[in-house]
Amino acid sequence: MTRATPTPIPEAQVDLSVTLGSVTFANPITTASGCFASGAEIDRFFDIGDLGAVVVKSVTPEPREGLPTPRMTETPSGMLNAIGLQNPGIDAWLARDLPFLRDRGARVILSIAGKSVEEFALLASKVSQTRGIDAVEVNLSCPNVAHRGLVFACSTGPSADVIRAVRNHLPRMPIMAKLTPDVTDITAIGRAVIEAGATGISAINTTLGMAIDADTGRPKIANTFGGLSGPAIRPMAVRAVHQLHTTLGPEVPIIGMGGVRTVEDTVEMIRAGASMVAIGTATFADPFASHRLIGGLRRWMADRGHASLQDLRGRVTPW
Amino acid sequence: MRSVCEIISRRRSGAYWSLTFSAPEIAQRALPGQFVEIAVGAPGTLLRRPFSIARVTSQGPTGGTVEVVFDAHGPGTEWLTTVPEHGTVDVVGPLGSSFPTPNRPMTCLLIGGGYGVAPMFFLCDVLTKAGMRVDMIVGAADADRIHDAITAKRSASTVTFTTEDGSMGETGRVTDVMRDVLDRTKAGVVYACGPNPMLAAVSAIAAERDLPCQVAVEEHMACGVGVCWTCVMPIRAKDGTVRMKRSCIDGPVFTGRRIAWDQTRWGASA
Numbered sequence: 001m002t003r004a005t006p007t008p009i010p011e012a013q014v015d016l017s018v019t020l021g022s023v024t025f026a027n028p029i030t031t032a033s034g035c036f037a038s039g040a041e042i043d044r045f046f047d048i049g050d051l052g053a054v055v056v057k058s059v060t061p062e063p064r065e066g067l068p069t070p071r072m073t074e075t076p077s078g079m080l081n082a083i084g085l086q087n088p089g090i091d092a093w094l095a096r097d098l099p100f101l102r103d104r105g106a107r108v109i110l111s112i113a114g115k116s117v118e119e120f121a122l123l124a125s126k127v128s129q130t131r132g133i134d135a136v137e138v139n140l141s142c143p144n145v146a147h148r149g150l151v152f153a154c155s156t157g158p159s160a161d162v163i164r165a166v167r168n169h170l171p172r173m174p175i176m177a178k179l180t181p182d183v184t185d186i187t188a189i190g191r192a193v194i195e196a197g198a199t200g201i202s203a204i205n206t207t208l209g210m211a212i213d214a215d216t217g218r219p220k221i222a223n224t225f226g227g228l229s230g231p232a233i234r235p236m237a238v239r240a241v242h243q244l245h246t247t248l249g250p251e252v253p254i255i256g257m258g259g260v261r262t263v264e265d266t267v268e269m270i271r272a273g274a275s276m277v278a279i280g281t282a283t284f285a286d287p288f289a290s291h292r293l294i295g296g297l298r299r300w301m302a303d304r305g306h307a308s309l310q311d312l313r314g315r316v317t318p319w
Numbered sequence: 320m321r322s323v324c325e326i327i328s329r330r331r332s333g334a335y336w337s338l339t340f341s342a343p344e345i346a347q348r349a350l351p352g353q354f355v356e357i358a359v360g361a362p363g364t365l366l367r368r369p370f371s372i373a374r375v376t377s378q379g380p381t382g383g384t385v386e387v388v389f390d391a392h393g394p395g396t397e398w399l400t401t402v403p404e405h406g407t408v409d410v411v412g413p414l415g416s417s418f419p420t421p422n423r424p425m426t427c428l429l430i431g432g433g434y435g436v437a438p439m440f441f442l443c444d445v446l447t448k449a450g451m452r453v454d455m456i457v458g459a460a461d462a463d464r465i466h467d468a469i470t471a472k473r474s475a476s477t478v479t480f481t482t483e484d485g486s487m488g489e490t491g492r493v494t495d496v497m498r499d500v501l502d503r504t505k506a507g508v509v510y511a512c513g514p515n516p517m518l519a520a521v522s523a524i525a526a527e528r529d530l531p532c533q534v535a536v537e538e539h540m541a542c543g544v545g546v547c548w549t550c551v552m553p554i555r556a557k558d559g560t561v562r563m564k565r566s567c568i569d570g571p572v573f574t575g576r577r578i579a580w581d582q583t584r585w586g587a588s589a
Contacts, residue, residue: 037547042546044544045321069549070539081549083549222584284547287546
């Protein structure tokens with residue numbers, strides 16, 4: 001089989017803009033929550049305003065100090081982490097981190113995390129009284145106190161309850177539901193949150209893993225279990241995004257993430273169905289990782305004559 | 320802050336390895352206690368490895384150079400021992416906090432455990448140039464793990480070596496001789512780098528003498544630049560509250576008595 005030789009176009013003709021609901025972002029490259037801290041740390045390396053958006057580390061109603069150490073261990077082509085949502089709390093975030101991000105020209109997607117529907121509602125209500133937040137990502141991979149600690153994103157009912165509560169306070173803002181891959185059928189959860197009022201889906205969160213030191217017999221991280229991230233989980237992420245995209249349809253935006261490092265990884269995620277692509281663990285290995293992909297993606301598309309992301313999104317050629 | 324650096328020398332130092340690379344900007348900006356993150360190419364590895372800066376030179380035929388000393392104990396550090404001289408490494412740095420210098424001349428006690436002695440040489444140079452007297456205690460499990468004893472002897476006014484097996488210097492640990500050395504030298508400040516249990520014990524002895532003590536800690540670190548929140552240490556604020564602070568950006572140098580060692584896995588060995 002031969003492939004038509006693509007006709008390159010000038011980079012300036014490439015339109016990288018994307019929309020989540022009613023909000024447009026200049027390019028599809030964003031950051032995975034928890035992998036970019038507050039934004040200020042990486043702003044020392046490049047202008048974070050260049051990113052399509054910054055998804056910040058999840059905030060909770062109260063400040064949290066997180067879990068004991070060791071909190072991470074490297075695993076084959078990936079890493080396990082259990083941080084325990086250490087964050088300054090919504091009030092400190094709104095007072096200190098949000099103004100910094102706006103000053104730097106960053107578009108802001110706030111990740112919110114709660115342990116009950118009421119906590120998510122409280123967070124959403126505070127967001128509704130604030131200007132300068134472009135979208136909200138709802139971290140549904142939190143233990144639900146009312147459900148014996150089972151994470152919200154593992155069941156349709158509690159996930160939908162959270163999204164309804166958040167939507168109630170934020171009638172117009174894009175709401176992205178962040179899903180865990182640790183379920184039998186991620187599309188069932190996806191359908192439930194979209195029906196409950198979510199604008200789109202962020203997928204995937206880390207998948208639960210464990211590593212044990214052969215000599216001491218101790219788990220390699222203090223929490224015993226941790227979230228596995230990095231290239232090790234990329235095929236899972238591509239699969240989940242593709243399933244969600246084909247099930248929910250092209251009008252539902254998806255922020256795709258999971259082990260993306262290179263331009264080709266980014267294109268793969270967009271072909272699977274992602275509207276935006278979030279860079280997570282790659283930033284740990286290289287603080288410039290997300291920034292490099294903006295120009296890299298533009299060049300890749302120009303070289304192949306793609307003027308718009310619509311040429312690529314969801315485009316999977318069947319065998 | 321990120322550079323691809325030519326390796327000038329790679330050599331064994333007893334049980335450890337010493338790697339020196341050309342990095343004029345890092346050499347110019349680095350302060351003792353700071354570290355660099357080096358990308359490793361071992362199959363299946365992903366993350367950079369953090370290394371305390373052991374020494375910098377500002378001039379010479381290669382511009383400025385930076386030296387790190389490490390133990391090849393995993394696939395990443397083992398890979399680093401295979402990069403040939405004149406090959407390159409990808410380095411981010413200098414990162415983190417540094418050891419503060421006293422604002423008046425005094426005697427400084429520098430304590431290094433294992434390859435943790437390496438940044439003490441850098442600190443020793445800076446303190447000596449600032450008019451301080453420097454005494455050192457250098458400890459390790461055995462003589463093979465005493466890194467560069469010659470430089471230690473040449474740099475400090477006095478050096479006390481300790482090994483746990485007695486193969487060099489006094490038999491025991493650095494903390495077994497620390498009180499005697501403090502009595503003898505009348506040191507007014509203590510600096511330490513080495514395994515965390517050693518730092519906890521050193522901090523406790525400094526606290527019992529009411530001496531200022533600065534330690535450079537080591538905690539599992541994914542990013543080194545403040546974004547992953549894995550490398551935290553419990554740090555007690557002046558009001559007594561304990562907050563988890565990042566070793567990479569708030570540290571690695573902390574005031575010893577501010578670390579809530581009893582809330583770490585190294586326990587109250589202090």
